[in-house]
Amino acid sequence: MGNDAWRDLVRKLRSRRIDRREFMKRASALGAGAMAISGALRQVPTRAQEPTTVTFWTTFTDPDLSILQSMVETYNSQAQGHQVELVQIPPAQVTDVTKLMTAVRGGTGPDVYHLDRFIVAQRAADGLLQDLSGLGADLSPYIAFARAEATFNGKPYALPFDTDARALYYRHDLLQSAGIDPAELDPANGPVTWDRIAEIAGPLNQQDSAGNYTRMGFIPWVNQGWHYTFGFSWGASFFDEATCTVTPDEQAMVDASTWVQNYCIELDAAKVNAFGGPTMQPGFPVQQHPFIVGTLAMQITGDWAINQMETYAPDAEYGITWMPVPKEGDQSVTWAGGWSVVIPQGAKHVEEAWTFMQWFAGEPGQRIYTKESKHLPTIEALLSDTELFEGRHQFFAELLPTAKNRPPLPVGAKYWDELTVAWQKIYLNEEEPASALATVKERVQPDLQRFCPIEMS
């Protein structure tokens, strides 16, 4: 019908029965009419039978992304009335949620978002997340620190997903090549001191004629050698609940930082950085990591590295042991992080999203993910399920009960970023630890002040 009207109009114009102005008017009317009809047709409930699509955004990359994909497929095969669509958004940096923020403001946000759990409080404080209490969220099956991280102002804003723990990985072949018996680092012998790690690492360092490192024994800050890692190891707590103060400048953290700075100065901080720095760039391919290719003998990393080793260095002989300690006889301390799922503001299918989240972050989802990814579950009951942990994975499950966690503050993202800048200044020998850490406090405390007092429990 529309076509005929259009042809007729063109014919009239050509035969000069209407002028150009009249032609424009009628063509516009025709176009507007066609749009109205097509719009109305879209409202006709021919598609009403199609299931609702719940959009789930994640920043995960492989190998974990594939696991999420198969979990979603499993869920979809049993879901009724809705289907979940997993969408990978570009891998972001730790505290960056730009895409989520802009999409939510633009009305095109997802129904479920995969959020690093330690910044849930900050994003909840920003008003980006939905309070889950109305949906009947019950966090009681989850381990205590995961519960605390998923809560802001006493209200649940997330369901905890996985967790993890950090430990020292060491390569047998490299240690043996420098005449060191890897048995010394066997977990059965308990933790060694950080100074002993420095002694073991020394003979493994190799340089080319220009003095550039071609092989190294240990770089404190590579991979999971974060500020929190060393701070916790020396006994730092990072937050004083009684005074509602961030404490990056406490003595334990200054001591930890001083050890790291001295280690780097000893080996020439710039040269150590030239060797290890690229691995800390976002998107650095894990298969090229010096520990995987065999040019770094020891590193601190998490449970997920078991899968990476299996995939990219299946023949490498390596061990996993306790986080080293400052002094002989000290208790080894590690820390745990992990992810969560949240419903952002503006989500269009809240009920369905909630149904999916309960499965995904509940027992069925966590069982699959723990087994496949070698991460750890946050549901307390699953931690005692020995079926879920095989071999090396078991070691991390045993670390979890005593693991520390980052204080879940409504300034968690900023605290992390500021600590990271200070950490870089420390290991690059740009600034004394005490002054770099004091700057962190100066920058974070004013932002925290308006949320005080804060109850961690």
Next chain:
Amino acid sequence: MVAETIVAPSRAPAKRRGHLRLSRRERRNLAVGLLFISPWLIGFLVFLVYPIVYTIRISFTRYTGFGEPEWIGLDNYRNMLHDDLFWTAVYNTLYYTALAVPIGAVVAMILALAMNQPLPEVPIYRAIIYIPSVIPLFTLTFVYQNLVHPTQGVFNRFLIWLGLPNINWFGDPRYAKLALVLLAQYGAGQVAVIFLAALKGIPASLYEAASLDGASAWRRFWGITLPLMTPVILYDLILGVSLGLQIFTQVYIISGDPPGGPANSTLMYVVYLYNNAFRFGAMGYAAALAWVLFVVTLVLALLIFRSSRWWVHYETT
């Protein structure tokens, strides 16, 4: 600089000040004209004017981007003065702009002079030099990052081969800004093509006259080429300064986590603005930063423009 006077055509009807008397036909023409440019007009109002006005408003508030903005008056602007990172970002950005723009102009001039030689293969070089300008900036940044990689980069291998120390360009706070200045030179091709057009526009008769008077090539460059190129150099400076102050993409891709590292050495102004808006939930402060940047850019552009009366030469007939 001579200001041009625009004289109203004599046919224009005399109008009383403040009143726009249009005939019915003129009004209709105006309406049709506005209707025809309406796609642009609506886009301009919605995507440019509205956000600009909106940022003024939120720059006086504490606002995360969600919920209700809380009015805090001039606090955001006052806080800037005591914010160390604000000053770090200002220093880094000025450092980068002060080096990248003049170096860029010199590199572009050299390229333009080289492309102005009467050689048959010049069009090929011109295409090659222009290619980086049509490649997306993030692609170019990734390529560059690999070229200057401390262990695998071709450029670094070359430095080592020359017996020079291996520099971790983006990992070492001492070199990170310089590495960004070098990266900016990829964009010189675009400016060079504009410079080349200006070179071609210089009348050959001037060179002939100078040659007859015995002027050397060097003298001809300083006496003829450079003065007559100053209008395009002015254009390049104003554009370069404005773009230089807004450097973001390269830093965001290269500098790691958080953007602006290592140790804040590449914390450029817009990167700091971005961190505040999208990482720290300080959209109000970020809006205030944006306004300060706008004012500073405008003042710098005006200063350069005002200074042009002393150094820019327009060809007069």
